[in-house]
Amino acid sequence: MKNKEKKSGIGGLMRGLVRKQIFIPIAALVILTIFNYIMDPTFFKITLSPNSLGYNVLSGSIITILDNGSELAILAIGMTLVTAASGGQDISVGATIAIAGSVILRILCGGQTSPDTLQAPVIVAFLVACVAGMLAGAFNGALVAYFRIQPMIATLILFTAGRSIGAWINNNTLPVVKDPSFAVYGGFIPGIAVPTPFLITVACIIIITLVLKFTTLGLYTQSVGINEESSRLNGLNPAFIKFLTFVILGLCVAVAALIKVSRISSINYSVIAKDIEMDAILAVALGGNKLSGGKFNMAASIIGAYVIQFLTTTLYALKVDANALPAYKAVVVIALVVLSAPSVTEKISALGKKMKPKAKEVA
């Protein structure tokens, strides 16, 4: 967003557009949209109809995408900050979702397998899960910031152990919450037609936007990512800032965990949020952010997250053969990632330059 150029003529405009980091994820969204429209014009139909509780709710493929992409979008927020500051990624988010989710259920069920009523208010369970998520983040952050371990290696510890810890928190049982009031966080608030996970995501996006606008968090994480030593010489504490980004990611994980366990009112430690870490990293990459740290564009990451969900939903809607699904996804992902690579976008804009020789050159 920062590299604004003086534009002149269509070539310049094109170049400016392509140069903009947010271009690729938006372009991907547009392509997917057009593709889906051609395959099935009803893909974009949104209807208002009652759910089983009798409240009118919105439904349709687009709503499904916004709903199911929520956890990924929330994780993308934290992952972008971690990537920017540390130049590495946290691969333990899926496993820490298992931990935070397990904590929520443990408190709601009070150690029983499936009590008929909630044993504690949801807000209490959620706050404790936030603490658990932030502790896990602090653990990762401490290893990365103070022990200078590669982020991927540091987070490998919780990636491996997290799901077992989650199971241990609930004594290896699989608690089921029977109280329907818990399902609103992954479903609908009675009387409101928009899925709750989407509302939660919007709240998270507003919060992070305000934080980036009114605090120095964004500036500091980027400067630490760009040059740790010179930020230290300028009076920043790079280690603490890295540590902080991991803690923020831990908070995002707790929010995502609440949505995840609420969706099915239960948990399965071995498969909950499986492989979501890879999708979260991919969202950051699709957003055109450098995975080696430094400058970032939060909006692009979040749109990247929805692109991934859009792709998944599209493939389900196309009824792609189950065996072939990963292959299709891989092809699209490769194309998107290659297109969003900085070297390729430069080539494309250089090509645009050649195509429009009359456009005035701006160095």
Added chain:
Amino acid sequence: MKKKVLAALLTTAMVSSVLVGCGSQPASAPAGDDTAAEAPAADDTAAEAPAASGDVIKVGIINNDPNESGYRTANDKSMKEMFTAANGYEASFAYSLKNDEQISAAQKFIQDGVDYLLLSAADTAGWDSVLKDAQDAGIKVILFDRTIDAPDSLYEASIVSDMAKEGETAVTWLKGQNLEEYNIIHIQGVMGSAAQKGRSGALDAQVAAEANWNLVTQQTAEWNAEKAQQIVQSVIDAGTSFNVIYAENDDMAKGAVAALDKANISHGVGKDVIVMGYDCNKWALEELLAGNWNYDGQCNPFQASYIDDIIKKLEAGETLSEKVIIMDEKGFDATTITQEDVDTYGI
């Protein structure tokens, strides 16, 4: 500098507390309450062993991680309840989802001189040499739940589920519903797993054979409830009609039902959509009892009693009539299930 030292100290404390957490985890993980009672019991046996020598049968049990699934948790619990000092056993347990770790656990059990080695292998390959060692040491091997690629002379018996038969039982039940048309959403497990192959196979054959059986969609949700929810959601969004959900485990059936509820599609006994699951989790059988689901197929995790029978026979010098023992597995219908079934068969 001081700050750095403080930070280092704090993080060390944090790391060590987490490491302690990890360290204590395997010990407390297996079936919570039982562990405390079980560990001293094992000690007792060791102490009494010289007095009552010969009576105690030493078994080494190698299993997959009980966290893997509800099935495994129930399986581990039933093993722990069966192989106790009270029943005349001295049992040692080893858990891993990795084949090489399981093999080294087996080698340790052989060195410890167990009488029986009970094995649920993580992977089918690589067991020949260690089982040969066991045979040379006079240790009898019994496989449970999973088979391996090794000559059957290397083990005494293998107690397994017949996944294909589970699928057939379910499909036969579905056939018995006599619907005019079957429009099925088929939600598969992890592709290539034994349970997926067996449970998909029967349905695929039936769909291929009958003109009024159609698959609306056939997708893998990889045993994952949320993925199943998304798959069913995509069918609903597309406006395609369906009347059967065939999910290859309970979690996925639960996810599918969540999508139905969102769209106000009625499901269960006498309703628009028939819901089928597998594994007989207790909460799933309760859904059957309430009439919200229609069918749940059992995958029997209670091999312990079968193993006990075999060991008793072998100890008495009898020969086993067959090497591969297939366990009885039921399919529960929501219209006939009772609370007693839920309590007995729920895992």
